[in-house]
Amino acid sequence: MNVTIVDYQSGNISSVINSFTEVAKGKVNLEVTSDINKIKSSDKIVLPGQGSFKSCVDSLNNINGLAETLKEFAIINKKPLLGICVGLQMFADVGYEEAETKGLGWIAGKVSKIDNQNGKFKLPHIGWNEIEIQKESKIFKDIKNKSHMYFVHSYEFIPEDKSVISSTTDYSSKIVCSVERDNLFGTQFHPEKSDKIGLKIIDNFLKL
Amino acid sequence: MLKNRIIPCLDVKNGRVVKGINFVELKDAGDPVEQAKIYSDGGADEICFLDITASNENRETIIDIVKKTAKECFVPLTVGGGVRTIQNITDLLLAGADKVSINTAAVKDVGFVNEASKKFGSQCIVVAIDAKKVSNNKWEVFTHGGRNKTGIDVVEFAKQVETNGAGEILLTSMDRDGTKSGYDVELLKLITDNTNIPVIASGGVGTLDHFYDGIVNGGASAVLAASIFHYGEYKIKEAKEYLKSKNVSVRL
Numbered sequence: 001m002n003v004t005i006v007d008y009q010s011g012n013i014s015s016v017i018n019s020f021t022e023v024a025k026g027k028v029n030l031e032v033t034s035d036i037n038k039i040k041s042s043d044k045i046v047l048p049g050q051g052s053f054k055s056c057v058d059s060l061n062n063i064n065g066l067a068e069t070l071k072e073f074a075i076i077n078k079k080p081l082l083g084i085c086v087g088l089q090m091f092a093d094v095g096y097e098e099a100e101t102k103g104l105g106w107i108a109g110k111v112s113k114i115d116n117q118n119g120k121f122k123l124p125h126i127g128w129n130e131i132e133i134q135k136e137s138k139i140f141k142d143i144k145n146k147s148h149m150y151f152v153h154s155y156e157f158i159p160e161d162k163s164v165i166s167s168t169t170d171y172s173s174k175i176v177c178s179v180e181r182d183n184l185f186g187t188q189f190h191p192e193k194s195d196k197i198g199l200k201i202i203d204n205f206l207k208l
Numbered sequence: 209m210l211k212n213r214i215i216p217c218l219d220v221k222n223g224r225v226v227k228g229i230n231f232v233e234l235k236d237a238g239d240p241v242e243q244a245k246i247y248s249d250g251g252a253d254e255i256c257f258l259d260i261t262a263s264n265e266n267r268e269t270i271i272d273i274v275k276k277t278a279k280e281c282f283v284p285l286t287v288g289g290g291v292r293t294i295q296n297i298t299d300l301l302l303a304g305a306d307k308v309s310i311n312t313a314a315v316k317d318v319g320f321v322n323e324a325s326k327k328f329g330s331q332c333i334v335v336a337i338d339a340k341k342v343s344n345n346k347w348e349v350f351t352h353g354g355r356n357k358t359g360i361d362v363v364e365f366a367k368q369v370e371t372n373g374a375g376e377i378l379l380t381s382m383d384r385d386g387t388k389s390g391y392d393v394e395l396l397k398l399i400t401d402n403t404n405i406p407v408i409a410s411g412g413v414g415t416l417d418h419f420y421d422g423i424v425n426g427g428a429s430a431v432l433a434a435s436i437f438h439y440g441e442y443k444i445k446e447a448k449e450y451l452k453s454k455n456v457s458v459r460l
Contacts (some may be wrong), residue, residue: 011301011328011329012302012306012332014278014303014304015278015282015306018278018282022279050328050329051328051329051331055329123404123405124330124331124375124376124405126331126375126406127210127211127253127406127430128210129211148459150283150284151210152331171209171210193284193306194282195248195282198282199282
């Protein structure tokens with residue numbers, strides 16, 4: 001099996017590479033690239049994202065044909081794709097970090113700043129929080145409800161269709177922390193930084 | 209609910225841990241990678257390396273350690289010490305660090321914090337502030353391990369780094385560092401009340417109750433400690449169980 005981690009100059013993806021390499025060892029052929037042909041021929045795609053919504057969308061659009069290729073892969077051909085952090089957020093129609101920015105539009109909804117109730121809650125939401133599983137998800141196989149995952153973000157994805165939400169977490173409000181529709185997966189938390197339980201999620205994705 | 213983090217910090221000099229763990233099961237007491245792994249397996253919420261290497265020629269050594277550690281530890285890794293340029297940050301992140309902590313360079317020019325957070329995102333920029341009490345209810349920013357007085361008020365500086373995009377503040381009390389008499393809770397409270405980003409408490413932990421004080425009375429989101437863990441006095445798990453018994457939420 002060939003799995004591609006999309007490297008589109010979206011900030012620091014070393015941890016994603018390290019964790020996937022650890023889990024994939026001897027089982028999966030892992031590529032880190034933005035090469036359109038390699039992406040097209042892979043079986044699964046990982047779309048990381050760090051920094052702001054705008055900077056990630058801009059970097060992605062800077063690579064000719066990348067957005068279309070990803071759409072064809074995940075939405076038209078419905079092959080497995082996992083978005084992590086801003087990688088997930090970009091599934092939305094629009095984001096409001098830095099400036100109003102058009103997203104990939106794969107799941108209707110928006111990405112806006114977490115309402116921290118006038119400073120009552122610190123932002124970014126950094127650290128370990130429990131996930132509350134909202135629906136059965138293929139990547140949560142053998143993951144217990146209320147497992148701890150590592151978060152670091154100030155913006156949240158608010159999908160229009162709530163049935164895509166596979167887990168939430170409790171902060172200043174219930175924050176969407178993962179989505180699933182067909183073979184499209186996204187986590188707001190960082191499985192690659194979430195210790196053994198995070199590696200299990202990566203393993204689940206690779207075993208799909 | 210968001211958990212309060214416990215972060216062990218390892219001081220590294222020329223590639224070796226100088227204040228390290230004294231556990232019997234260690235094969236090599238000076239190997240930072242091995243020690244980070246022990247902490248990570250023991251439930252550390254993050255790992256922090258502080259590079260206290262004096263010379264620039266040895267920057268490669270810390271990069272190499274970060275590379276090796278990042279391949280074995282799958283919790284967030286913060287690296288500080290000598291971070292002065294955008295290139296320093298790029299090198300550390302590429303090696304596998306998740307966050308970098310900026311100290312002197314932020315005091316010299318807070319614009320550097322702005323530039324770094326714009327380029328890499330606030331999530332990976334921690335500003336380390338060393339503070340010392342100068343009079344009643346007044347603390348000043350110091351640099352060079354507490355030797356150099358800057359004349360900058362710590363509250364003003366904390367607000368400035370927040371405005372400039374720091375994701376977190378690592379606040380060390382120079383009065384308490386190494387004393388084992390507890391965090392400077394007054395100082396912590398002052399900073400956590402006046403900023404809206406997470407603050408990591410540092411300097412002075414001697415007992416488990418000091419962690420409780422830092423979190424509950426000081427308002428810290430995370431507590432950092434070195435010697436209390438290094439010398440095997442307490443394991444991270446014990447610290448977490450103690451906090452849990454006092455109704456502080458931790459990841460167990």
